[in-house]
Amino acid sequence: MKDVVVIGGGAAGLSGALILGRSRRSVLVIDSRRPRNAPAEHMHGYLSRDGMPPGDLLEVGREEVRSYGGEVITGEVTGARKDGDGFTVTLAGGGEARARRLLVTTGLTDEIPDIPGLAERWGRDVVHCPYCHGWEVRDQPVGVLSTGPMALHQVKLFRQLTPDLTLFTHTAPRPGDDELKQLAARGVAVVDGQVTALEVTGDELTGIRLADGTVVPRRALAVAPRMVAHAGFLAGLGLKTVEHPSGMGEYVPADETGQTSVPGVYVAGNVTDISAQVIAAAAAGTKAGAMINMALVDEDTGG
Structure with a gap:
């Protein structure tokens, strides 16, 4: 023993x-x-x-x-x-x-959302922790995928690292009026609509595709699993x-x-x-x- x-x-x-x-x-x-x-x-x-x-x-x-x-x-x-x-x-x-x-x-x-391409890029340009990966995506166009209670928390932390930040509401409810005011105060864009895929050029993330076909250019995506x-x-x-x-x-x-x-x-x-x-x-x-x-x-x- x-x-x-x-x-x-x-x-x-x-x-x-x-x-x-x-x-x-x-x-x-x-x-x-x-x-x-x-x-x-x-x-x-x-x-x-x-x-x-x-x-x-x-x-x-x-x-x-x-x-x-x-x-x-x-x-x-x-x-x-x-x-x-x-x-x-x-x-x-x-x-x-x-x-x-x-x-x-x-x-x-x-456990991450079942979106094509997400799992394959996990830990590279699909990230979750601003302290683990944030410096590496600083000053780049970054998206935050709303998946639950930590989405707005992620937005606040990643906004410290880049001025070009977009919140994708995906399947979550749209933020309330007070939350939208906070996002606007920091210059964070809000995009409604379900995310259906990641756009990749070569070996780099280049955009986030929505269900209506719109592609929002992004170089990194933060996801709270x-x-x-x-x-x-x-x-x-x-x-x-x-x-x-x-x-x-x-x-x-x-x-x-x-x-x-x-x-x-x-x-x-x-x-x-x-x-x-x-x-x-x-x-x-x-x-x-x-x-x-x-x-x-x-x-x-x-x-």
Whole structure:
């Protein structure tokens, strides 16, 4: 039995495993190798690693975890259950692993509108986060696709980065009078009508096509996805996702230490904080790893 099985080998999982390894804990990281930010060529906002390809950060992280005795394997966890004083996780293909504690850092899925061309350009010139991608589209003609409660929030943030901004209402209701006044005050155009396709010339986004055939020239499109945590495999423990208070998606609730409602099961990163950037996910993993180590120390000393 390991001290800890970490499910998910992104920034949060590897950071937690690193802290646990440095605390002389036996750790197994199970990673499906399908990170959320795989479509992005570079990550941003990570101090000292700004512009680094996200895959490179994970490769370095895996080696650092291994240098402290941690194991990192490729696999997908399909189930988890309480097993005596610990837990057993089941892998696709039938393998199992046991641990005294679980740290779940499986991230989330970005659910985006079913518009032709949108998924293919996700993470390139179809973006969602102004802090992750905004600098790269600064001063360009940018559109914001209204998909839910975060559309106007996105408009305000992307307007900080470009003076040429257009809100596409798409299938959402048209903004109210007060909201339209705010948009007009910042020079944001509002275009009604359903978006049906992206116009691409060569390998560059050049416009947004509406149902009536109109094409509005744009070089980038911001889309707020619905973000849904990867947590279905926790059902056997009685854990499930719930609707986030913001309305942006589903997450696994936890306290400030990462402890869920199931004692011994911790979460960190986007599975519980759906808006966390890479550096915040890494910090949360570090904190959860430290909290798990302290819980094990208390258990071993009768505390």
